[in-house]
Amino acid sequence: MTVRTGLRVVVTGATGNVGTSVVRALAEDPQVASVLGLARRVPELTVPRTEWAAVDLGQKEAGDRLVGHFAGADAVVHLAWRFQPTHDPVLTWQTNVLGSLRVFDAVVTAGVPALVHASSVGAYAPGPKEAPGVDESWPTHGWPDAAYCREKSYLERVLDTFEHEHPHVRVVRMRPAFLFKEASASEQRRIFAGRFLPGPLVRPDLLPWVPDLEGLVLQTLHTDDAAQAYRQAVVREVDGAFNLAADPVIDARVLGELLGARVVRVPVRVVRTALAAAWSAHLAPASPHLFDAVLRLPVLDASRAHRELGWQPSRTSIDAIREFLDGVRKGSGERTPPLAGGKAS
Secondary structure, eight states, rough: OOOOOSEEEEESSTHHHHHHHHHHHHHHHEEHHHHHEEESOOOHHHHHHEEEEEEOOTSTHHHHHHHHHHHOEEEEOOOOOOOOOOTTTHHHIIIIIHHHHHHHHHHHTTTTEEEEEEOOGGOSOOOOOOSTOOOSOOOOOOTTTHHHHHHHHHHHHHHHHHHOOOOTTTTEEEEOEEEEGGGHHHHHHHHHTTTTSSSGGGGGGGGOEEEEOOOOBBBBBEHHHHHHHHHHHHHHHOOOEEOOOSOOOOHHHHHHHTTOOOEEEEEEHHHHHHHHHHHHHTTTOOOHHHHHHHHOOOOBBOOOHHHHSSSOSSSHHHHHHHHHHHHHHTTTTSTTTTOOOTTTT
16 A cells, blocks of 8 residues: 655544544644644644634635635545534535535635545434444435434435546545544533533433433444544545444443443333424424434444454444543533533533
């Protein structure tokens, strides 16, 4: 394998959960000479060989700015994503879909030879919940009611056309499971549980039971491990899609053991009705449509990433969840606007 050196890499969405880990992983690679991190707001964060610039992908004028930032780059890693507000899918569409189209167009205009795009397990159509799981050939139709899945799936179709029209661009699509780390705890608490859930209440002794819901089987991965796969996708001459996940698969029994809590069978409709009522009343930021999607997500087979990227997660899925829960309780965060910590923030 040819070793590539002196690489210049641009990362969009560089200040979030995945972005901060990817930027650090790239900066530590001797093959990477420089990293430019793009985000809506420049962070107070210092990373070796890394510079920052502000770009809002949801704005029409972002296209021209992106071309300038991408000029001379060897690869663009596109991570930028807006999860909220779930009550305004037009706004998320403007950033997530239209913003991604601006990124893809700028890659071509600037002559960037490689694009690494953050897709997701959420792009997949409903599938089996048992190991070994689905490979990268599984349909990426998503769950249509959930904006997150709908947007991820739409961009998969866009990239199908992009690859056909621009065969000179090496395109990699990462499809990771749920990503957690301690520093992302405060951000993810705000995104999925809201600002008013006190972190210290997320303690095993205050969670006496875990709901066993039909379909609640999922996979997780430590964000830093996912970042290593992104790094490999930049420095290696690979293309196509890669599933990313760690073992074991998480179900109610595993969660019960992790939390020291009793597992109680609960009808899905009960939880779904309560979540829908809270979301409709703007008391919960996570939509019931995303809940529906999670119950249908397939288990992923990450064999291709092991084989072609030489990638193996260094932590288990349980390690990732445990670290995240510790971060929620402590109000952990980082010196970037999305990851700002605080128990009551």
